[in-house]
Amino acid sequence: IESELKIVTGLVEPHFMAGYSGGRKLITPGIAHKDTITAVHNARFLEDPGARNCNLLGNPLHEEQIEIARMIGRILAVNTVIDEHRRLSHVNFGEIAESHLAAVSFLKNYAMVPVGRRFSTVLTTGAGYPLDKTYYQTVKGMVGALDLLCEGGNLFIASECSEGLGSASYVSVQERLLSLGVERFCREYRAKAHADVDEWQTGQQVRCMLRGSVHLFSKLPPGEARLTGATPVKSxxxxxxxxxxxxxxxxxxxxxxxxxxxxxxKP
Structure with a gap:
């Protein structure tokens, strides 16, 4: 932070809370203190309708991240975008906020697909290896599909989860979700100024559970599958x-x- 020259490097892709990854996210949460990270991941930020995939306008998390980056001073960034084969398709360099917006401008027409109706049955994935190695990361696929799901519909997600659920802190939060139930979990999460570590991911899953039923097709053993809170699917x-x-x-x-x-x- 005290260096005269500050350069960050990052990948720009859709992000289910901050709109897009990269740029200011390389500062927060990238190098931020735990207290800062848990503050900007509380329910006040993440349950705001603006805190969603591919949206920066009126996104409170994005705006807070920008403000934190400005407090540090001038920061330069190398931003990259990759295609579905993980090949480099775009790279730029410049002031962190401006260059990030330029990368977003390149990406957004590829990342967003307008659809004229919602569906009672939606099938999505954890995006395959390596992102689907844990259930923690699998939640991103659920949230990404949410705008197409009818109220009370069925959301199916296929994700291998070869490395299990995720961190010990995340497992603890998932256990609390099952113990408390969705309604009480939400009340306690919303009352906190600072989210527990990884609690935000469970909070994002709850958004899906409140919209419809979540079904998981994975290789998780029964004990771990139960802790997901989703309905395990064999066929x-x-x-x-x-x-x-x-x-x-x-x-x-x-x-x-x-x-x-x-x-x-988009009807």
């Missing part, structure tokens, strides 16, 4: 067929690239 095709039959909606929304391509409902 994806069978459960999809059942969902279609019950909803009387023969269409299914499918999002193969999970959190990397964000469908936006």
């Amino acid at each position: 994806l095709l069978a459960h999809l067929a059942e969902s279609v039959e019950r909803s009387a909606d023969s269409s299914i929304a499918v999002i193969p690239e999970g959190p990397y391509v964000i469908p936006v409902f």
